[in-house]
Amino acid sequence: NAGVTQTPKFQVLKTGQSMTLQCAQDMNHEYMSWYRQDPGMGLRLIHYSVGAGITDQGEVPNGYNVSRSTTEDFPLRLLSAAPSQTSVYFCASSYLTGGATEAFFGQGTRLTVV
Amino acid sequence: GQQLNQSPQSMFIQEGEDVSMNCTSSSIFNTWLWYKQDPGEGPVLLIALYKAGELTSNGRLTAQFGITRKDSFLNISASIPSDVGIYFCAGLTWSGGGADGLTFGKGTHLIIQP
Numbered sequence: 001n002a003g004v005t006q007t008p009k010f011q012v013l014k015t016g017q018s019m020t021l022q023c024a025q026d027m028n029h030e031y032m033s034w035y036r037q038d039p040g041m042g043l044r045l046i047h048y049s050v051g052a053g054i055t056d057q058g059e060v061p062n063g064y065n066v067s068r069s070t071t072e073d074f075p076l077r078l079l080s081a082a083p084s085q086t087s088v089y090f091c092a093s094s095y096l097t098g099g100a101t102e103a104f105f106g107q108g109t110r111l112t113v114v
Numbered sequence: 115g116q117q118l119n120q121s122p123q124s125m126f127i128q129e130g131e132d133v134s135m136n137c138t139s140s141s142i143f144n145t146w147l148w149y150k151q152d153p154g155e156g157p158v159l160l161i162a163l164y165k166a167g168e169l170t171s172n173g174r175l176t177a178q179f180g181i182t183r184k185d186s187f188l189n190i191s192a193s194i195p196s197d198v199g200i201y202f203c204a205g206l207t208w209s210g211g212g213a214d215g216l217t218f219g220k221g222t223h224l225i226i227q228p
Binding site: 004033035040041042043044045048058059090092102103104105106107108 | 118120147149154155156157158159162202204215216217218219220221
């Protein structure tokens with residue numbers, strides 16, 4: 001009954017370092033997405049994928065890369081971390097059939113860039 | 115990009131009172147979703163709305179999809195302490211081959227005074 005699993009839960013990076021935030025889901029959902037949550041800003045879409053091998057940019061994609069080699073996994077890569085990327089990151093997944101698009105969220109990764 | 119205006123930003127109410135919050139947009143959405151987020155957790159889906167005019171209940175929660183498809187409201191009746199948290203509306207549009215990702219409101223912070 002795992003749902004959407006994100007790792008790590010907490011991370012501190014130095015400016016310029018790179019890292020990958022992991023996201024895995026066991027519900028066979030086609031659609032996966034990454035959001036960042038900043039105080040007073042709600043959640044903003046970074047990248048999303050409608051299936052393995054297909055990714056697209058969201059509202060705030062700069063500084064992030066994604067890939068979708070399997071249905072289950074959707075990692076988010078920070079190529080060269082900047083303090084502006086300090087945020088809480090959420091991964092979500094959902095079905096794409098008809099209107100059944102309720103997204104299920106992971107517990108988040110709290111990232112601090114110093 | 116699309117924007118959702120969610121109000122109020124915060125609510126201070128007494129236990130037992132009813133709560134009402136809403137979201138409006140200048141854009142049309144195909145689906146409206148309402149989420150609740152507890153501290154340190156990811157958002158959890160409360161109610162999903164798929165058709166203009168639809169009114170849906172989930173226990174003490176009731177939500178409606180506006181006729182114009184540009185707004186939605188969420189009501190909570192007889193509030194209890196565990197209702198405390200941040201409530202987010204989210205809208206979804208479809209284009210081409212799939213969903214474009216959720217657009218979130220900035221949240222309503224509900225605080226209940228015993």
